[in-house]
Amino acid sequence: MEHILSGRAAAADLQAKLKERVLALQAGGIVPTLATVRVGEDGADASYERAIVRVCQNVGIRLQKHVLPLGCGQAALEDQLRRLDRDPETSGILLFRPLPKALDEAAAAACIRPGKDVDCMTEAALAGVYLGTSGSWAPCTAEGCMRLLAHYGIDPAGMHAVVLGRSAVVGRPLATLLLRANATVTVCHSKTRDLAAVCRSADLLVAALGKEHFVGPEYIKPGAVVLDVGVHWNAAAGKMTGDVDFDAVAPLAGAISPVPGGVGAMTSTMLAAHVVAAAEAQKE
Amino acid sequence: MEHILSGRAAAADLQAKLKERVLALQAGGIVPTLATVRVGEDGADASYERAIVRVCQNVGIRLQKHVLPLGCGQAALEDQLRRLDRDPETSGILLFRPLPKALDEAAAAACIRPGKDVDCMTEAALAGVYLGTSGSWAPCTAEGCMRLLAHYGIDPAGMHAVVLGRSAVVGRPLATLLLRANATVTVCHSKTRDLAAVCRSADLLVAALGKEHFVGPEYIKPGAVVLDVGVHWNAAAGKMTGDVDFDAVAPLAGAISPVPGGVGAMTSTMLAAHVVAAAEAQKE
Numbered sequence: 001m002e003h004i005l006s007g008r009a010a011a012a013d014l015q016a017k018l019k020e021r022v023l024a025l026q027a028g029g030i031v032p033t034l035a036t037v038r039v040g041e042d043g044a045d046a047s048y049e050r051a052i053v054r055v056c057q058n059v060g061i062r063l064q065k066h067v068l069p070l071g072c073g074q075a076a077l078e079d080q081l082r083r084l085d086r087d088p089e090t091s092g093i094l095l096f097r098p099l100p101k102a103l104d105e106a107a108a109a110a111c112i113r114p115g116k117d118v119d120c121m122t123e124a125a126l127a128g129v130y131l132g133t134s135g136s137w138a139p140c141t142a143e144g145c146m147r148l149l150a151h152y153g154i155d156p157a158g159m160h161a162v163v164l165g166r167s168a169v170v171g172r173p174l175a176t177l178l179l180r181a182n183a184t185v186t187v188c189h190s191k192t193r194d195l196a197a198v199c200r201s202a203d204l205l206v207a208a209l210g211k212e213h214f215v216g217p218e219y220i221k222p223g224a225v226v227l228d229v230g231v232h233w234n235a236a237a238g239k240m241t242g243d244v245d246f247d248a249v250a251p252l253a254g255a256i257s258p259v260p261g262g263v264g265a266m267t268s269t270m271l272a273a274h275v276v277a278a279a280e281a282q283k284e
Numbered sequence: 285m286e287h288i289l290s291g292r293a294a295a296a297d298l299q300a301k302l303k304e305r306v307l308a309l310q311a312g313g314i315v316p317t318l319a320t321v322r323v324g325e326d327g328a329d330a331s332y333e334r335a336i337v338r339v340c341q342n343v344g345i346r347l348q349k350h351v352l353p354l355g356c357g358q359a360a361l362e363d364q365l366r367r368l369d370r371d372p373e374t375s376g377i378l379l380f381r382p383l384p385k386a387l388d389e390a391a392a393a394a395c396i397r398p399g400k401d402v403d404c405m406t407e408a409a410l411a412g413v414y415l416g417t418s419g420s421w422a423p424c425t426a427e428g429c430m431r432l433l434a435h436y437g438i439d440p441a442g443m444h445a446v447v448l449g450r451s452a453v454v455g456r457p458l459a460t461l462l463l464r465a466n467a468t469v470t471v472c473h474s475k476t477r478d479l480a481a482v483c484r485s486a487d488l489l490v491a492a493l494g495k496e497h498f499v500g501p502e503y504i505k506p507g508a509v510v511l512d513v514g515v516h517w518n519a520a521a522g523k524m525t526g527d528v529d530f531d532a533v534a535p536l537a538g539a540i541s542p543v544p545g546g547v548g549a550m551t552s553t554m555l556a557a558h559v560v561a562a563a564e565a566q567k568e
Contacts, residue, residue, distance in 0.1 A: 172460070192468040
């Protein structure tokens, strides 16, 4: 087993495969297209947006950026989404969230059909994750974790996987994906007693709780696989860091994903993969 | 803590509360009404249907039974469901499942609006369980487990809950409900290594794997709360039994639900609770 699980390497590998699929689509006259919709100019997720631009350019996905003014109102947002949903040139739609508080996210999501919901916004996509049915896509970061494991030949089947964090976008969908992959899955959170002991029982530990350097060596069973979903800007160190204290944990772990260049590097590539898959499905 | 967690007692208590809510609805001219739809006459779940009749009569819910012929076809089923969905007299709709193989369950569910989906068939209801949003109802048996715990004042917060079984109707939704109640939740299944040891780490063990008397004393931490979701007809003994070997486990458990008269006794009452809640919501 490789010791460092590089999201950059896994993403590059997936992007190469996506490029081929895009060429096949283009040969059939189809250009896979991602429409992004943002309300207000300055998003906190500008780095995510830059990553999307980079991946789409590399893979061959056409990008349409739509920006609505901050005070646009629900009707204008829904009109825009419905227009993109009807547009045969649009393969997939990404709505940047969270929306301004005055806007209703669920009602906006309902304007998108599951076949264009590349970011798991709709009830149908959520239900698909829950039921394990095909035809919809899981949240990109959760799926990125699975893809990173697969890239390094790590099969979660039979492993005890402990997921630290229970958010709707990462912790819970990832728990569902790991369960589907036949792991025994424990979800931990702020109310968990003896948290370090529970984590030490993990063959696979996923840190997705959003607390910088929370996971130290006392959380790690020697040889365990450790995925770090956390992303924090450490001003003192002048670099990105994760939920895991990498320097202290890496010597114990059997394999570990770094920050940056680990799980986070997978997210925009998974989004691109969904756009390509959506374009392929729409072709049929 | 009571040693025997009686679903009959908890259901009777809930039914008494539902009766009062039904009286309040009737005073406003509303009779909560459950429409059941069955395809083909002889269901394997005849005992569930009898329980529903009994609970509805006791609580004051009007029951409409609709039976479609076995070879009815998808269109006829969907027409029937849409008619009931539009009917202002129908508060909630229960479609008996599984359907004959020729029929499409998801397409049938899509004919029911979330507000009448008292059995968690629709994507919206599943997404609601997943996201923890209100306005839809969880599967009745999973919710029955939570209600049974609540009736006996057992708060799962901080407990390590182990759910044995990962079905879409019980194991997974129950894991989600327990997580929302701040338990640390582990889902186990046929691929789990060292199953007995994992179960022995549980403060709360839920057996929902569908194997008669699978859970023996070696699965139990002394003092643990044990819920038995299994229902088996033991012909030799001439009685219903569960997934738990009750006689062997009960002396160790801090509290345990019997079969029959445990979790199973909650299901039809939870369904009735959803019908009453639906009628109340529709009134508004």
